[in-house]
Amino acid sequence: GESVGLHLPTLSVQEGDNSIINCAYSNSASDYFIWYKQESGKGPQFIIDIRSNMDKRQGQRVTVLLNKTVKHLSLQIAATQPGDSAVYFCAERRDKLVFGAGTILRVKS
Amino acid sequence: DGGITQSPKYLFRKEGQNVTLSCEQNLNHDAMYWYRQDPGQGLRLIYYSQIVNDFQKGDIAEGYSVSREKKESFPLTVTSAQKNPTAFYLCASSTQGGDTEAFFGQGTRLTVV
Numbered sequence: 001g002e003s004v005g006l007h008l009p010t011l012s013v014q015e016g017d018n019s020i021i022n023c024a025y026s027n028s029a030s031d032y033f034i035w036y037k038q039e040s041g042k043g044p045q046f047i048i049d050i051r052s053n054m055d056k057r058q059g060q061r062v063t064v065l066l067n068k069t070v071k072h073l074s075l076q077i078a079a080t081q082p083g084d085s086a087v088y089f090c091a092e093r094r095d096k097l098v099f100g101a102g103t104i105l106r107v108k109s
Numbered sequence: 110d111g112g113i114t115q116s117p118k119y120l121f122r123k124e125g126q127n128v129t130l131s132c133e134q135n136l137n138h139d140a141m142y143w144y145r146q147d148p149g150q151g152l153r154l155i156y157y158s159q160i161v162n163d164f165q166k167g168d169i170a171e172g173y174s175v176s177r178e179k180k181e182s183f184p185l186t187v188t189s190a191q192k193n194p195t196a197f198y199l200c201a202s203s204t205q206g207g208d209t210e211a212f213f214g215q216g217t218r219l220t221v222v
Contacts, residue, residue, distance in 0.1 A: 034211070045213070
C-alpha cells in the first residue's frame with residue numbers, strides 16, 4: 001500500500017549473517033509478486049519474483065516466501081555481503097504494479 | 110541494447126512552470142508506469158498505461174499529466190498545479206499482463222528552484 005509520510009525501516013545485519021526482509025501486501029487478488037533492490041540515486045533492480053500459486057522460490061543466495069493467508073512476503077538473503085546494502089521493495093501486480101513501503105538494509109563489516 | 114531510458118537525469122524548474130520528463134523503451138513492452146519517490150520513502154504510482162492511447166490514474170495523479178501516443182514513449186508532464194514537485198521520478202515498463210517483472214529507468218531528479 002501507500003508509504004506516504006512514512007520513513008523506511010532499517011535492518012542492520014553483520015556481514016555473513018542471513019537477512020530477512022518482510023513485506024505486507026494489500027490486494028488479496030494480486031497474483032504476482034516481485035522483490036526489487038534500489039541503490040542510492042538509481043532505479044530499482046529486479047531480484048526475484050513469485051507467482052501466487054507458489055509459496056517459496058529460491059534464487060542465488062535469495063529466497064522469497066509467500067503467505068497468502070496473511071498477505072505477507074519475505075525476502076531471505078543468505079550470507080549477507082556489503083554489496084547487499086540498499087533499499088529493498090516488494091511489489092504486487094494485478095492490473096498495475098504497486099510497491100510496498102520498503103526496507104533499508106545496512107550490512108556491517 | 111534493449112532498455113528503458115529516462116531523460117534528463119537532473120531537471121530544475123521554476124515555480125509556475127510545466128516540465129516534461131521523457132521515458133523511452135525499446136523492449137516492446139505494452140505497459141508503462143510513472144512513480145514518484147521522495148527522500149527516504151517508497152514508490153508511489155502516478156500514472157500507468159497498459160496499451161497505446163490509453164492510460165489510468167495511479168494513487169497521486171493530481172498535478173501530473175501523461176500521453177501514450179507511441180508504444181515506446183510515455184512522457185510525464187509535471188504541471189504548475191503540482192504543489193510539491195521536487196522528487197525523484199521513476200519510469201518503468203513491462204509486458205501487459207503475464208508474470209514478468211517491470212524494468213526501471215535510472216530516474217529523473219526534479220528540483221523546483
